[in-house]
Amino acid sequence: MTAMTKPITQTTPSVSEKAKSMPLWKQITMMTWRNLVVIRRTPASVIPGLMISVFFLFIYEASLSGAATFFLAGQSYLAFILPVSIISASLSGSGLAGQYIVRDIENGYFDKLLLTPISRIALLSGPVFAGAFMLAVQTALILGVAMLMGLESATGFAGILAVLGFGLLLGTGFAGFGVSVALLTGSAAATSGASFAFFPLTFLTATFVPINLLEGWLKTAAEWNPITYVLQATRSILLEGWNWEYIGQGLIACAILGVIPFVISLWALRQRTSRK
Amino acid sequence: MSSRQIIVENLKKRYEGDFYAVNDVSFLVNAGEIFGFLGPNGAGKSTTVTMLTTLALPTSGKAHVGGYDIVHQAQQVRRIAGVALQDIGLDPVMKSMELLVTQGQLFGMSRMDAIKRAKELLELVRLSEFTDRPVGKYSGGMRRRLDLAMALVHKPEILFLDEPTTGLDPASRRDVWAEVRRLNVQEGMTIFLTTQYLEEADELADRIAIINAGKIAVEGQPAELKAALGAESINVTFGDNPTVEKARDALQSMVDRAQIDRKTLRLYLQNAAYAIPNVVNKLNELQLQPLSLTLTQPTLDDVFLQVTGQRFEEETEDEAPVEAVA
Numbered sequence A: 001m002t003a004m005t006k007p008i009t010q011t012t013p014s015v016s017e018k019a020k021s022m023p024l025w026k027q028i029t030m031m032t033w034r035n036l037v038v039i040r041r042t043p044a045s046v047i048p049g050l051m052i053s054v055f056f057l058f059i060y061e062a063s064l065s066g067a068a069t070f071f072l073a074g075q076s077y078l079a080f081i082l083p084v085s086i087i088s089a090s091l092s093g094s095g096l097a098g099q100y101i102v103r104d105i106e107n108g109y110f111d112k113l114l115l116t117p118i119s120r121i122a123l124l125s126g127p128v129f130a131g132a133f134m135l136a137v138q139t140a141l142i143l144g145v146a147m148l149m150g151l152e153s154a155t156g157f158a159g160i161l162a163v164l165g166f167g168l169l170l171g172t173g174f175a176g177f178g179v180s181v182a183l184l185t186g187s188a189a190a191t192s193g194a195s196f197a198f199f200p201l202t203f204l205t206a207t208f209v210p211i212n213l214l215e216g217w218l219k220t221a222a223e224w225n226p227i228t229y230v231l232q233a234t235r236s237i238l239l240e241g242w243n244w245e246y247i248g249q250g251l252i253a254c255a256i257l258g259v260i261p262f263v264i265s266l267w268a269l270r271q272r273t274s275r276k
Numbered sequence B: 001m002s003s004r005q006i007i008v009e010n011l012k013k014r015y016e017g018d019f020y021a022v023n024d025v026s027f028l029v030n031a032g033e034i035f036g037f038l039g040p041n042g043a044g045k046s047t048t049v050t051m052l053t054t055l056a057l058p059t060s061g062k063a064h065v066g067g068y069d070i071v072h073q074a075q076q077v078r079r080i081a082g083v084a085l086q087d088i089g090l091d092p093v094m095k096s097m098e099l100l101v102t103q104g105q106l107f108g109m110s111r112m113d114a115i116k117r118a119k120e121l122l123e124l125v126r127l128s129e130f131t132d133r134p135v136g137k138y139s140g141g142m143r144r145r146l147d148l149a150m151a152l153v154h155k156p157e158i159l160f161l162d163e164p165t166t167g168l169d170p171a172s173r174r175d176v177w178a179e180v181r182r183l184n185v186q187e188g189m190t191i192f193l194t195t196q197y198l199e200e201a202d203e204l205a206d207r208i209a210i211i212n213a214g215k216i217a218v219e220g221q222p223a224e225l226k227a228a229l230g231a232e233s234i235n236v237t238f239g240d241n242p243t244v245e246k247a248r249d250a251l252q253s254m255v256d257r258a259q260i261d262r263k264t265l266r267l268y269l270q271n272a273a274y275a276i277p278n279v280v281n282k283l284n285e286l287q288l289q290p291l292s293l294t295l296t297q298p299t300l301d302d303v304f305l306q307v308t309g310q311r312f313e314e315e316t317e318d319e320a321p322v323e324a325v326a
């Protein structure tokens, strides 16, 4: 039916319609803020993470501090184990950004945003920055508790801030994995699963003793595991002082753990937002 | 100012396998028109809307919205089109003001302007009193109305509404109708509206198209379509199917068109009222006892029945015992 016999004529839209849009930095700030507001209204999503990291810190300190301190030359086991707690918090916290994205995909708001002139970068960085903020809160909380437990840092308060910085860097870089899974699958289950996939990384390393005390396959695994170098850097900051070689290695490890997920997440964003 | 037209040419959308959800659809929506896009569940209405609003790519075919190509000028289409999708996409923990202001700012308004616009729109959809409540706690109708407001934030020239009144109570439905008419008349918006309700299309639309199984079955003005059916019909209901068929065979020659719909025989003809005595006499003669006999003006429902061989309210999958006899 409906024979389309009419000629297809149309007035070409005028150029003056050149649309205004929001500057990118403002979009990013706004999207970050929005995600923080959402987090504040759904606190259940972050509280378990906070509790668990502090809980681990207590357990490790209480159960291991007496037994295994011979290698510590009188330094505190708390300062030795604290970085483990922070790194595991970073890895588990890195899943937050992905969860925020899945939430929006599921409730349909993601599509609604796609129908506006929003920049794809703002769509990605809003949740990532909000996740980073939560990670900073979480790490600061762990550090605060550790200080109450008598943490002493060889490099003073600046060192504690540096450790916090490492935690943030690691967690934010790693957030790319959760984000990628979120964008590719749109599934909450897959996304929270993904943040556990790298949990073993925190154990296949010099978790409880220095790397030179490890043996066999665990030692090999630890040498290849970038987390080992982050641990080494943060431990040296708390126990010895500013060891720039270790810090440099730690930063490189963070970069490796961050850049790869970042690239994947950009590709995943393209997959999600390209029309099919 | 864009051309405010929607031009769709041979649009197709294929999903997995060889299934065409939209299969060679063409139509034209004139500037400033309310266009009703009607069809049963799964007909391809939403698929058409997602393509025209740049959320999905057509498999083949072309379409221009406001003069912009939906494939190559998606950004421009988004600027001039307002969209309220069938699945309302609103973050449940956010509040109406936040959603509207965010939307406005993303479209380039200053924060102050976005707030002003948000207040205006909340007033319009009568949600001003509910700004403290997260939208997840809104009723279905309130959420629909807010979603309509979201679609209007950037003063679009062409508005797409995918089943805007589904799930609304009659009062809210009339509100939406009034608002759609106002937007059309006062702001000159072109409105593309999908609906399951024939009365809604009848009420609002300047022109309609009926889509069925991915194809346009008929397109035109509601009045014109109804007129094409041959005015009124006499409906005679019987107790069982064989009787209906017998009656049809006997009466077919007396009318323009006879059609069986379950146990009812519909006889379409001009000046139906005058034909009633003849129909009754013929039935008496054959000793066919009708259960009821009514006279109706044609409705869009009849148009639908005629073009698709189905009653409208039924699911596509239903095997409706309907048989058209021309």
Ligand SMILES: Nc1ncnc2c1ncn2[C@@H]1O[C@H](COP(=O)(O)OP(=O)(O)OP(=O)(O)O)[C@@H](O)[C@H]1O
Pocket (backbone or CB within 6 Å): B015, B016, B021, B039, B040, B041, B042, B043, B044, B045, B046, B047, B048, B086, B196
């Ligand atoms: N993403 C998809 N993948 C595969 N099939 C799809 C997809 N989206 C829609 N379909 C199919 O395409 C057909 C048309 O769906 P569509 O949503 O366009 O119908 P509709 O006319 O909007 O129906 P309703 O009145 O129920 O909203 C249906 O058979 C549906 O199952």
Ligand SMILES: [Mg+2]
Pocket (backbone or CB within 6 Å): B045, B046, B047, B086, B162
């Ligand atoms: Mg639909």
